Amino acid sequence: MSYSVGxxxxxxxxxxxxxxxxxxxxxxxxxxxxxxxxxRYGDGDLDRLQRILFYRELGFPLDEVAALLDxxxxxxxxxxxxxxxxxxxxxxxxxKMAAAVEHAMEARRMGINxxxxxxxxxxxxxDPERYAEExxxxxxxxxxxxxxxxxAARYTKADWQRxxxxxxxxxxxxxxxxxxxxxxxxxxxxxxxxxHRRHISSWFYDCPYEMHRCLAGMYVxxxxxxxxxxxMAPGLAEHLKGAIExxxxxxxx
Numbered sequence: 704m705s706y707s708v709g710x711x712x713x714x715x716x717x718x719x720x721x722x723x724x725x726x727x728x729x730x731x732x733x734x735x736x737x738x739x740x741x742x743r744y745g746d747g748d749l750d751r752l753q754r755i756l757f758y759r760e761l762g763f764p765l766d767e768v769a770a771l772l773d774x775x776x777x778x779x780x781x782x783x784x785x786x787x788x789x790x791x792x793x794x795x796x797x798x799k800m801a802a803a804v805e806h807a808m809e810a811r812r813m814g815i816n817x818x819x820x821x822x823x824x825x826x827x828x829x830d831p832e833r834y835a836e837e838x839x840x841x842x843x844x845x846x847x848x849x850x851x852x853x854x855a856a857r858y859t860k861a862d863w864q865r866x867x868x869x870x871x872x873x874x875x876x877x878x879x880x881x882x883x884x885x886x887x888x889x890x891x892x893x894x895x896x897x898x899h900r901r902h903i904s905s906w907f908y909d910c911p912y913e914m915h916r917c918l919a920g921m922y923v924x925x926x927x928x929x930x931x932x933x934x935m936a937p938g939l940a941e942h943l944k945g946a947i948e949x950x951x952x953x954x955x956x
Contacts, residue, residue: 705735705743715752730769731755754786761789850908866906873898877943878936887945893953896946912951919947 712719725731726742731752735743744752751772758768771782858866877895885892896915903910903918910918922928922940932940 705745708742711744874935881936881939881942887942888949892946893950896950912955916951919944
């Protein structure tokens with residue numbers, strides 16, 4: 704079976720003019736002609752077109768595409784492996800680009816007025832607003848959420864750097880405390896839980912003890928928060944929950 708240039712253009716998603724150009728430069732010469740002299744494309748032509756479009760999608764210029772396809776020493780299996788490697792690399796690049804755009808949208812939604820370069824410099828791949836949409840769904844109507852947005856909109860790059868430095872320092876010290884087997888009800892653990900609560904109140908919204916208890920429950924019930932805290936030290940999320948509850952009890956009873 705063979706196909707006309709118009710049919711090939713439609714199901715390949717290219718223009719007739721593109722196919723004419725490929726023919727003129729010798730990149731894709733149809734294997735057949737109709738009695739009237741019209742181009743007719745066979746299965747082998749379509750296979751070659753598919754490979755041409757693949758390399759074009761990856762940004763290869765036409766002369767390099769021709770060299771890749773017409774190399775007499777090329778192993779078809781090696782070419783397929785090469786295509787697979789290139790496609791995998793492209794997917795990973797696009798995944799990272801999509802993640803960067805997603806973080807930018809989240810940051811804008813939460814009022815973080817930083818350029819993409821500044822956000823990457825400050826947060827790297829640990830943007831604190833990566834769950835902004837879910838936060839809005841959960842708490843969008845609360846005063847705490849509104850206050851967090853108001854504050855975030857005022858922060859400069861230096862503010863975010865200072866906030867992150869404080870959080871990182873706290874994380875390192877709490878991880879050390881957990882590794883030293885300090886119990887959650889111990890004085891040092893409760894003091895650090897209080898420091899955690901004050902950090903939230905200082906940077907985001909007023910966090911009274913009852914609200915801090917609720918957050919502690921989420922740190923172990925939500926797998927993403929649990930994974931974040933447990934990445935600092937195994938069992939840290941559960942340990943912090945206990946310390947927050949003990950600290951709240953000593954301040955409210």
